[in-house]
Amino acid sequence: MSEIVLDVRNLEAGYEPGVPIVRGASITVGKGEIVVVLGPNGAGKSSFIKAIAGLVPITGGTVFLDGNDITAAPAHTMVRLGLAFVPQTENIFPLMSVEDNLKVACGILERPEIPARIEEMYAAFPDLIRQRRTAAGNLSGGQRQMLAVARALIVHPKVLVLDEPSAGLSPKFVSMVFEMLAGIRKSGVTILLVEQNAKAALAIGDRAYVLVEGKDRHEGVASELWNDPVVAELYLGQRPLKAEKTSQTGKGGAA
Amino acid sequence: MSLQFIVDGLLTGSMIGLGAIGVTLTYSILRFSNFAHGDFMAWGTYATLAVVSAIGAMVGKVAPIGPLSFGWPLIVALVIGMAFTALLALLLDKVLFARLRSQGQAIIVVMASFGASMALRSLLEFTFTSRPTYFSRAIQIAMPVGFGIRITPDQITLLLLTAVLVLGVHLLMTRTQTGRSMQALSQNAALARIVGIDVASVVRVTWIIGGALACVAGVMIGILVQIRPFMGFDMLLPMFAAAILGGIGSIPGAVLGGLIIGLAEAGAVQLIGAEWRAAVSFIILMAVLFVRPIGLFGVRER
Numbered sequence: 001m002s003e004i005v006l007d008v009r010n011l012e013a014g015y016e017p018g019v020p021i022v023r024g025a026s027i028t029v030g031k032g033e034i035v036v037v038l039g040p041n042g043a044g045k046s047s048f049i050k051a052i053a054g055l056v057p058i059t060g061g062t063v064f065l066d067g068n069d070i071t072a073a074p075a076h077t078m079v080r081l082g083l084a085f086v087p088q089t090e091n092i093f094p095l096m097s098v099e100d101n102l103k104v105a106c107g108i109l110e111r112p113e114i115p116a117r118i119e120e121m122y123a124a125f126p127d128l129i130r131q132r133r134t135a136a137g138n139l140s141g142g143q144r145q146m147l148a149v150a151r152a153l154i155v156h157p158k159v160l161v162l163d164e165p166s167a168g169l170s171p172k173f174v175s176m177v178f179e180m181l182a183g184i185r186k187s188g189v190t191i192l193l194v195e196q197n198a199k200a201a202l203a204i205g206d207r208a209y210v211l212v213e214g215k216d217r218h219e220g221v222a223s224e225l226w227n228d229p230v231v232a233e234l235y236l237g238q239r240p241l242k243a244e245k246t247s248q249t250g251k252g253g254a255a
Numbered sequence: 256m257s258l259q260f261i262v263d264g265l266l267t268g269s270m271i272g273l274g275a276i277g278v279t280l281t282y283s284i285l286r287f288s289n290f291a292h293g294d295f296m297a298w299g300t301y302a303t304l305a306v307v308s309a310i311g312a313m314v315g316k317v318a319p320i321g322p323l324s325f326g327w328p329l330i331v332a333l334v335i336g337m338a339f340t341a342l343l344a345l346l347l348d349k350v351l352f353a354r355l356r357s358q359g360q361a362i363i364v365v366m367a368s369f370g371a372s373m374a375l376r377s378l379l380e381f382t383f384t385s386r387p388t389y390f391s392r393a394i395q396i397a398m399p400v401g402f403g404i405r406i407t408p409d410q411i412t413l414l415l416l417t418a419v420l421v422l423g424v425h426l427l428m429t430r431t432q433t434g435r436s437m438q439a440l441s442q443n444a445a446l447a448r449i450v451g452i453d454v455a456s457v458v459r460v461t462w463i464i465g466g467a468l469a470c471v472a473g474v475m476i477g478i479l480v481q482i483r484p485f486m487g488f489d490m491l492l493p494m495f496a497a498a499i500l501g502g503i504g505s506i507p508g509a510v511l512g513g514l515i516i517g518l519a520e521a522g523a524v525q526l527i528g529a530e531w532r533a534a535v536s537f538i539i540l541m542a543v544l545f546v547r548p549i550g551l552f553g554v555r556e557r
Binding site for chain 2 (some may be wrong): 055077
């Protein structure tokens with residue numbers, strides 16, 4: 001694998017002390033990769049990715065971004081450190097115009113650089129330019145997702161982190177969003193995404209992890225994972241988890 | 256009916272509107288009703304008065320500017336008073352509101368602001384007594400401007416000052432990164448942090464703007480009416496009514512709401528008698544809450 005951009009080691013995190021949702025999950029994301037985190041409902045995927053972005057308190061483990069320890073960094077410093085996060089829902093400012101949604105995210109850019117950067121985003125997402133004066137709350141679901149991604153990309157992040165970008169979208173928009181992500185990767189951006197829609201995510205991903213009960217249980221090349229029997233077991237939870245990477249039995253109950 | 260109520264209403268409305276900007280900003284960004292906002296007005300006014308007196312003691316009597324009732328010391332004192340009131344608001348936030356806010360219950364912060372309001376007001380009464388005082392006791396001749404309306408030079412100046420300040424704040428909110436950050440924080444605090452906005456610094460800016468404008472509104476009352484420890488507290492109901500009428504979070508809304516309430520009050524005084532003045536903002540407040548709870552410029556929450 002190429003140079004590692006994001007290195008998460010034994011991450012433990014949760015909203016309340018003593019009640020970890022993420023229980024020792026480790027992943028790495030290499031430069032230019034799309035890495036997918038899959039898992040059944042309630043596996044802690046969303047908490048895992050939010051903890052990396054500084055939004056869920058981390059109680060153990062470390063997060064390195066480009067070699068810097070960002071485990072304790074507050075959420076608002078993440079864009080400066082190079083990590084841009086796109087939440088699953090409510091990921092735009094609904095009362096602000098499309099353009100202001102982009103501008104408000106430009107806080108870390110040099111002032112003269114901003115107009116050109118906004119034009120670049122419009123060039124990459126032409127749907128947005130026609131709506132630049134529209135209140136973002138009036139956009140369609142797919143356009144909202146585009147705006148949220150454009151807003152994250154505008155600061156040249158080292159890694160783009162997305163929480164279920166296809167959630168709540170109609171099938172037409174789902175394929176549009178995944179095509180968009182594949183296109184973004186081609187432009188050299190590293191992507192980490194959590195997805196419920198495993199098939200579509202694995203189709204564009206390079207590698208994938210399966211998260212179960214807050215822990216990474218399996219890892220592999222994305223294109224091979226879809227037919228991997230271990231994944232089916234873990235994902236569907238039909239049989240006891242014999243394929244665990246490390247023994248966790250006895251610790252913690254069902255998530 | 257004399258049209259004089261228009262001038263009176265616009266002036267009262269300006270004071271209400273400037274105060275309501277602070278109320279609406281605190282409500283939309285910090286998510287609580289700050290009942291101590293009126294007392295920021297009173298503290299700002301007394302601070303300004305103290306600086307005017309201090310300047311008077313140092314340089315002696317200063318001639319007023321042209322036809323106005325005040326000279327340069329009041330302008331200097333107002334700027335210092337604005338800074339003082341902003342600092343007072345920041346201090347109160349640091350020692351009281353911020354700590355309670357971090358515990359997450361809005362109603363406790365509201366109650367705390369009630370307590371702070373009482374404490375601030377009592378301190379003023381204790382220090383300056385409750386006897387009314389004035390920036391100037393000079394009598395200004397009101398100039399007729401037609402249609403039976405008369406206006407004094409002070410009044411014209413203060414209306415212009417209000418217009419400039421409101422325009423300034425509106426441009427700050429809509430055209431600058433700071434303003435966009437404030438809007439962002441009021442719409443979605445979690446997302447604001449994700450896009451890199453330092454919530455603490457936006458909160459500070461909010462208090463600075465609210466405090467400084469409260470001081471200006473107070474000094475306007477001091478120039479046109481009188482200075483009393485209760486001067487701000489008495490403005491609380493009209494200020495909240497204006498903020499709600501305009502739509503919480505909207506700067507133009509707060510000012511327009513203030514002007515509407517000011518004009519309604521002045522009209523009511525002329526039509527049905529001065530004892531009904533205070534009832535007007537209450538009636539408008541109730542009417543808005545029943546008919547259009549989101550206010551004139553308000554937007555429904557998601």
